[in-house]
Amino acid sequence: MARAVTNNRKALNTAIAWSIGLVIFFPILWTILTSFKTEAQAISNPPVFLFFDWTLENYAVVQERSNYMRFLWNSVFIAGGSTILGLIIAVPAAWSMAFVPSRRTKDILLWMLSTKMLPAVGVLYPIYLLFIKMGLLDTRLGLTIVLMLINLPIIIWMLYTYFKEIPGEILEAARMDGASLPKEIIYVLTPMAVPGIASTLLLNFILAWNEAFWTLNLTAAKAAPLTAFIASYSSPEGLFYAKLSAASTMAIAPILIMGWFSQKQLVRGLTFGAVK
Amino acid sequence: MIYTVSRLMGACAIAALSTAATAETLTIATVNNGDMIRMQGYTDNFTEKTGHTVEWVTLEENVLRQRVTTDISTKGGAFDIMTIGMYETPIWGANGWLVPLDGLSEEYDVGDILPAMSGGLSHDGTLYAAPFYGESSMIMYRTDLMEAAGMEMPDAPTWDFIGEAARAMTDRDNEINGICLRGKAGWGEGGAFITAMSNSFGARWFDMDWNAQFDTQPWADTLNFYVNLMNDAGPPGYATNGFNENLSLFQQGKCGMWIDATVAASFVTNPDDSTVADKVGFALAPDTGLGKRSNWLWAWALAIPAGTQKEDAAKEFIEWATSKEYIELVAENEGWANVPPGARASLYENPNYQEVPFAQKTLDSILSADPNDSTVEPSPYVGIQFAAIPEFAGIATEVSQEFSAVYAGQQTVEEALAKAQALTNDAMEAAGYR
Numbered sequence: 001m002a003r004a005v006t007n008n009r010k011a012l013n014t015a016i017a018w019s020i021g022l023v024i025f026f027p028i029l030w031t032i033l034t035s036f037k038t039e040a041q042a043i044s045n046p047p048v049f050l051f052f053d054w055t056l057e058n059y060a061v062v063q064e065r066s067n068y069m070r071f072l073w074n075s076v077f078i079a080g081g082s083t084i085l086g087l088i089i090a091v092p093a094a095w096s097m098a099f100v101p102s103r104r105t106k107d108i109l110l111w112m113l114s115t116k117m118l119p120a121v122g123v124l125y126p127i128y129l130l131f132i133k134m135g136l137l138d139t140r141l142g143l144t145i146v147l148m149l150i151n152l153p154i155i156i157w158m159l160y161t162y163f164k165e166i167p168g169e170i171l172e173a174a175r176m177d178g179a180s181l182p183k184e185i186i187y188v189l190t191p192m193a194v195p196g197i198a199s200t201l202l203l204n205f206i207l208a209w210n211e212a213f214w215t216l217n218l219t220a221a222k223a224a225p226l227t228a229f230i231a232s233y234s235s236p237e238g239l240f241y242a243k244l245s246a247a248s249t250m251a252i253a254p255i256l257i258m259g260w261f262s263q264k265q266l267v268r269g270l271t272f273g274a275v276k
Numbered sequence: 277m278i279y280t281v282s283r284l285m286g287a288c289a290i291a292a293l294s295t296a297a298t299a300e301t302l303t304i305a306t307v308n309n310g311d312m313i314r315m316q317g318y319t320d321n322f323t324e325k326t327g328h329t330v331e332w333v334t335l336e337e338n339v340l341r342q343r344v345t346t347d348i349s350t351k352g353g354a355f356d357i358m359t360i361g362m363y364e365t366p367i368w369g370a371n372g373w374l375v376p377l378d379g380l381s382e383e384y385d386v387g388d389i390l391p392a393m394s395g396g397l398s399h400d401g402t403l404y405a406a407p408f409y410g411e412s413s414m415i416m417y418r419t420d421l422m423e424a425a426g427m428e429m430p431d432a433p434t435w436d437f438i439g440e441a442a443r444a445m446t447d448r449d450n451e452i453n454g455i456c457l458r459g460k461a462g463w464g465e466g467g468a469f470i471t472a473m474s475n476s477f478g479a480r481w482f483d484m485d486w487n488a489q490f491d492t493q494p495w496a497d498t499l500n501f502y503v504n505l506m507n508d509a510g511p512p513g514y515a516t517n518g519f520n521e522n523l524s525l526f527q528q529g530k531c532g533m534w535i536d537a538t539v540a541a542s543f544v545t546n547p548d549d550s551t552v553a554d555k556v557g558f559a560l561a562p563d564t565g566l567g568k569r570s571n572w573l574w575a576w577a578l579a580i581p582a583g584t585q586k587e588d589a590a591k592e593f594i595e596w597a598t599s600k601e602y603i604e605l606v607a608e609n610e611g612w613a614n615v616p617p618g619a620r621a622s623l624y625e626n627p628n629y630q631e632v633p634f635a636q637k638t639l640d641s642i643l644s645a646d647p648n649d650s651t652v653e654p655s656p657y658v659g660i661q662f663a664a665i666p667e668f669a670g671i672a673t674e675v676s677q678e679f680s681a682v683y684a685g686q687q688t689v690e691e692a693l694a695k696a697q698a699l700t701n702d703a704m705e706a707a708g709y710r
Contacts, residue, residue, distance in 0.1 A: 040549050043524040065313065124346060132352050216339060217346060220354040221303050221331035232334035235308040236465070237519050237537065239527075239549070 028252065034245035035059070042242040058246035066229060068250060075225035075254075077140050078215070079208035082147035083201055086155045089148075091197075094159035095185055099168055109160065112153040120150075120213045131218060138220040146218065147208045155204055162196025163189070198265045202258075209255050226251040299327040300589040305344050306359040307337050307576060310542075311409050311616045315597055318605060322596045328589045337464070344581075348373045353583040356590045360405060360579050362396040362647065366664045368579070369399035375580040375587055377403045377594065384595050388620050393575050396647045396658075405577035406598040409539070410618030412641035413472065413571045415559040416526065416544055417533040418552060421445045421452065425532075432560040432569070435476065435501060438533065442509035445532030454509030456531035457502070459683045460518035463669050466683075467676030468572060468661035469535075474498040476563045476570035480651040481663050481700070486709040488700035490675075490693045494652075499689045503682060515683035527551060535561055537574070538641055541634035542613055558637040560644065566652045572661035573645035575619065618642055671703045 034042050036054045062068070097105050127146065128137075136142030166189065174188040190197065212227040219228060233240060233247040259266070306312045312334070319330045333355070335343060344358045348368065360368070368374050380386050386394075386403070393407040415433070422429055425444035430437065442454030458469040471481070479494035489495065506514050509532075511525055519536060523543055526534045527550040534540070547553040561571035578597060580590045596602060600622055606615045612628045617638055623629050624639045650660040657663035662672065678692040678699075704710050 040527075043527070045524075045528060045530075065316070125350065128346055128350050128352065132350060137352055137354055216335070217343060220305070220333050224333070228333075228335070231336050231339050232308055234336035234339075235520075236337050237539070238309050238543070239520055239523055240308070 028256070031245045031248050031252075034242055035249045037242050037245075039239055039242045042245070043239055058242045059250070061243055062233070062246045062250065066232065066247070068229065071224060071226045071229040071251075072254065074140060074223055075209055075227075075251075078143045078147060078223075078225055079205050081140070081144035082151065082208045083155075083204045085144065086148045086152050086204060087197070087201060090152060090155040090159050090200075091185065091190070093156050094163050095189060097156070097160050098163035098166075099171060109157065112156060116150075116153055124217060127214075128218070137218060138222050138224075140223045143215060143218055143223055143225075146214050147211055150211070150214070151204050151207055154207070155200055158200040158203070159193070159196065162193050162200075166192050195265065195268045198262075199268070202262055202266050206255060206259065298589075299329070300356075300586045301329045301331060302356045302586060302589055302593055303331045303333065303354065304357040304359070304578075304593070305333045305335065305340060305355045307340055308334050309539075309576070310614075311539075312359065312576070314606065314610070314614065315408070315602075315616075318602070321605060322593060325596065326589070326592050328592065330593070348581045348583075351581075351583040353581070353585070355581060356584045356586045357593060358579050358581055359408070359576055361577065362573065362575050363659065363662050363664060363669070365397045365405045365577060365579060366399045366658060367666055369402065369404035373582050374404040375582055375584070375590075377406055377580075377591070380591070380595060384599060385622075388600070388622050390619065390621055390642060392573055392642055392645055392647070393577075393619055396573060397575060397577050405575075405579035406594050407575040407577045407619040408598055409616035410573070410575040410642060411538045412573050412618070412638065412645050413469075413536055413561050414538050414541075414637055414641045415533055415535050415561060416541060417441075417557050417559065418445070418529075418531070418555050419557045420555045421532045422557070429557060429559050433562050435562045435564050435570075438535075438562045439501070439505050439509075442505060442533060446509040451530055452532060453511040453525070453530060454532040455505065456511055456517065456522040456525050456534045457506060457514065458518055458522065458536065459506065459510075459514040459680060460516055460521075461673070461677040461680040462518070463662065463672035463676060465518040465676070466680060467672045470498065470502065470676070470679055471672070472561070472572040472661045473502065473570040475568045475650050475652070475660065476561075476566065477501070478564070478566045478568075478652040480653055480655045482656055482704075484654060484656050486656060486704050488697050488704065490697040490700065495693055496689065499679065499682065499693065503689060506683065515680050535570070538618065538634070538638040541638065545613075545633060556633075558634050560637065560641055568650065568652055569644055571641050571645055573642065573647055574661070665709075667703055667707045667709075671700050674699050 033049070035058055036056070037048070037052055038055060038057070041048055041052050097109065131137045131142055134142075136145075170192070171184055171188060174184050179188065210227070212231075215225050215227045216231060219225070230244070230247050230251050233244040316332050316334070323329055340359065341364070344355065344360065345364075346352070347354045348358065365374070389407060390410065393410045394403055397403060397405045397407060415429070415438070417429055422441065422445065425441060427441050427444060429441070438455065444454070446452065446454035458466045460466045474480075474495060477494045477498040479492065479498050480489050483489055511517065511530065519540070522531065522534055522536060523540060525531050526544055529552045541558065544550050544556050545553050561569050563569045578594045580587060580594070584590055598619065600620065603615045603620065603623060607628065612626075613632050615623065615629070617623065617635070624635065629635050645660055647658050647660050657665060662668055675696040678687075678695045681687050682689055682692045701710065
């Protein structure tokens with residue numbers, strides 16, 4: 001009897017989880033479906049779900065109008081560069097906060113997080129002026145630095161949480177065996193925190209990929225990533241929903257595929273230390 | 277002989293070098309609409325003629341506005357040409373942020389630009405942006421539904437006629453709404469429509485001392501008329517409808533009438549997208565007999581930011597893109613219905629273009645709009661659906677949010693007007709106008 005209840009509960013939980021998953025995924029599914037419709041079908045009321053004349057015309061138009069590969073490369077460079085640069089800075093910072101905390105460590109952690117609460121537009125003009133002075137406007141390097149700085153508090157916080165779960169005695173033992181600080185971090189700490197570092201890397205890559213304020217405001221023609229590519233198909237005066245959907249699908253496809261293949265690592269990393 | 281050949285080769289090398297030296301790459305910020313995208317497709321023609329290449333930055337209208345404003349106000353120099361509208365041009369021209377468009381070639385024929393357009397894109401008589409295309413607003417209506425209602429649309433109807441016709445055409449059982457109008461919050465969406473409409477009811481935003489005028493009877497008349505009309509004959513949820521939502525409804529045969537931008541005429545008469553393409557008629561925007569109609573005036577225009585290092589090449593591009601030759605190039609390849617409208621007088625004198633069904637009404641609408649004299653009572657501002665002052669966009673967005681709350685049934689007309697009056701006066705006082 002008890003087993004039957006457990007099975008029923010499992011089935012219910014599965015059904016609820018699938019329902020929530022479908023609700024969350026539905027906008028993406030609808031975008032993908034719309035990208036294969038004509039503009040007239042895209043706005044038809046009642047909307048058509050699967051039974052319409054599928055067309056690749058929107059993709060052809062988008063390919064012809066935009067240099068997709070350039071936007072894609074910029075996205076990969078900026079998201080990848082900012083994440084790696086962020087990790088290089090964040091790993092030692094999180095190590096020191098986790099294993100050799102000072103009286104101010106908690107205050108510093110909270111202060112770092114508070115910078116995320118500042119509306120980005122509040123510092124748009126100072127950053128823009130700095131970029132002009134430093135010749136970084138519309139450059140991949142400039143965007144990489146800005147996105148790294150924006151995501152750095154999250155990277156440090158995540159790594160700090162993972163590092164706190166690692167017993168300090170192990171590191172002490174390594175020190176007793178004569179390991180230097182860099183060796184301790186590279187050969188002892190990092191392998192033990194791989195799931196955490198991997199999920200931090202993935203999450204920040206996704207955050208940087210999707211960032212759409214700085215990437216739109218600090219770029220023009222050369223360094224614009226896929227967020228600018230999508231923005232170029234949005235229009236308040238003209239119905240271009242099917243083309244916009246095709247552009248959106250092309251922009252999210254790489255990150256969607258990457259997320260699909262790395263979901264195990266993501267879940268493992270995000271739940272790392274959640275259950276003691 | 278050898279000497280001659282050497283001299284020829286030398287001359288060729290110098291010519292090649294000089295071409296390379298003057299060839300520039302222009303970065304142009306523009307909006308995503310049909311005409312602008314079409315222009316991008318003809319960029320090769322410009323490159324062939326001048327040697328200059330072009331890199332496009334295409335953005336959604338509101339994103340573009342924020343992006344170019346940041347760049348020009350900081351002298352960032354990210355763009356060599358910007359696509360801006362009638363609202364920004366006189367303000368930026370007055371600030372010295374734009375290069376005056378003087379010294380344009382004789383072949384360009386600057387005198388051919390419609391006076392309403394050149395007037396709205398100038399400051400102190402100096403042209404700061406060249407119109408790529410211009411638009412006003414007009415009535416687009418279903419001829420079959422109008423006939424079924426036993427009525428006939430005049431060329432220049434009144435709001436009373438529109439109200440009567442809308443209620444007669446409404447058929448709730450068949451999801452046909454007598455009229456579709458913008459109600460969405462935003463100064464360029466519902467705010468633009470209600471401001472243009474208020475002009476025909478004798479309202480204005482400010483008196484000559486920059487005092488807000490929402491506590492006057494014409495504003496109450498405007499808003500009450502709009503709300504009653506839309507509640508009786510408008511689509512459900514009209515408070516969130518903008519241009520695209522109404523275009524979609526009209527194309528699917530769910531609107532008897534639609535009053536909006538003249539550029540919509542080419543969309544609703546396109547049989548590929550519209551189910552009612554062969555049943556559309558056009559008329560001037562309505563009035564109330566006070567001498568002002570409820571149509572607006574707008575242009576997307578090309579301007580050169582003062583910080584650019586490529587001023588000469590940028591001028592060459594603007595001359596090419598807004599020339600008579602460009603219009604002929606588009607007509608030759610894609611037909612006269614697809615040329616950018618509303619900018620040049622010669623287009624409307626062209627017999628080929630006169631055959632386009634909405635051409636004459638578009639021209640009449642543009643010619644009847646005067647940004648320098650838009651209100652019945654005198655007003656201190658330039659602009660029809662806006663007041664060309666930097667503070668307007670922020671104030672009008674808040675005011676239109678209050679109005680949209682009325683359309684959604686969240687507050688009364690009186691409450692919205694009282695709030696609009698207070699917030700406008702506060703903002704104008706803070707800005708030093710009062």
